[in-house]
Amino acid sequence: MGRPFAFFEARIGSGIDRMAVAIIDGEVVGFAGWEGDGIGQVFVLPAWHGQDVGAPLLQAAEDVLKEQGHALIWLQCRVGNNRARAFYEKHGWYVAREVKADIGTLTTREPIMVWRMEKRFG
Numbered sequence: 001m002g003r004p005f006a007f008f009e010a011r012i013g014s015g016i017d018r019m020a021v022a023i024i025d026g027e028v029v030g031f032a033g034w035e036g037d038g039i040g041q042v043f044v045l046p047a048w049h050g051q052d053v054g055a056p057l058l059q060a061a062e063d064v065l066k067e068q069g070h071a072l073i074w075l076q077c078r079v080g081n082n083r084a085r086a087f088y089e090k091h092g093w094y095v096a097r098e099v100k101a102d103i104g105t106l107t108t109r110e111p112i113m114v115w116r117m118e119k120r121f122g
Contacts (some may be wrong), residue, residue, distance in 0.1 A: 020060035022053045032057035034065055039075040042084075049083075058091055067119050073121075076101055076114040085115060093117040 022030040022044070030044035030053045039061045044054045065073045077084050077096060096118040102109050 018064075020057050022048075022057055024048075024106070026055075029053055032061040034061045037065060037070040037073050039073065042046055042075070053093065054087060058088075062119065071121055072118060074116055074118045076103075077117055078103075079113040080113055085117070088117050091119075093119045 018035055019031055019033040021028055029048045031041070032039060032040040032043075039058070042054060042058055042061070044057070062073065074096070075088070075093070076099075077088060085095070093114045094117065097116050098113055099116050100111050101114045103112050103114075
């Protein structure tokens, strides 16, 4: 259901100034990237799920967006990715609506249904 690490690995260098990266024992195990008022990517290697890697990455992205003065931020979560949705909801996010989005894959872009999730500050 999700995109492979190779998809995300190719993007790490392209937006490093807008990214928080988790490195454990010299290995990149996850990252979060943001742009404008949205969080575009949150990725943690499956072996590190449940190991308290994702929460600090998400928090780092949220902190930057809040510091930039955004009162409302957003991200997209693939409809059906209930594990990710529960993770975001645990951290104060809510589903604002379901929309069709054009996301990238390793070889192309494809339309999929996503939950547009939002979080308000203050």
